[in-house]
Amino acid sequence: MTSKDTLAAGGRQATTLTAGRARWYAARMERYRLAELAAATGVSSRTIRYYIAEGLLPPPEGVGPAAVYTVAQRDRLALIATLKERYLPLREIAQRLKELDDAGVRAALRADRTPTGATVPSGAASGGERWERITLADGVELHVRADRLDGTLPLAALVRAARGMLTEG
Numbered sequence: 001m002t003s004k005d006t007l008a009a010g011g012r013q014a015t016t017l018t019a020g021r022a023r024w025y026a027a028r029m030e031r032y033r034l035a036e037l038a039a040a041t042g043v044s045s046r047t048i049r050y051y052i053a054e055g056l057l058p059p060p061e062g063v064g065p066a067a068v069y070t071v072a073q074r075d076r077l078a079l080i081a082t083l084k085e086r087y088l089p090l091r092e093i094a095q096r097l098k099e100l101d102d103a104g105v106r107a108a109l110r111a112d113r114t115p116t117g118a119t120v121p122s123g124a125a126s127g128g129e130r131w132e133r134i135t136l137a138d139g140v141e142l143h144v145r146a147d148r149l150d151g152t153l154p155l156a157a158l159v160r161a162a163r164g165m166l167t168e169g
Helices: 003-008 019-029 034-041 045-053 071-085 090-098 102-110 155-167
Strands: 131-137 140-145
Touching: 034 045, 034 071, 045 071, 071 090, 071 102, 131 155, 140 155
Parallel strands: none
Antiparallel strands: 131 140
């Protein structure tokens, strides 16, 4: 690179990026201010702050007006919204989020947008009870009556073990 090229690049020397590094930099560049994150997710700023205070969402990088949120936080908000649509209490959502790293959150969003499947409609066939359908693998589900999702059963460990066994081999 000539000194003329360096000046054209704003006084900085350009570096060649591999495809992997380019994706990493692109992901790092996608940042949101609080209002932008709220607009992108449909979750109010006040609710985002509440989720941070309750431990459902990690705090932003920086403080005050300069604070920025990442794609990982955006994805967590999307997963929280998906789980809330299934009428899960925030306590249960927080428990499920504790077990997921960023890659797990992305995987949960890709897998039918939720790690727990969908609510089975109540009606004559189910005796009017609410049930949760937990997807374990393609074509394999676990059905749990909604009143048993109170945290007394070790469901998270059971689901993790079952998914591990079903994806082996």
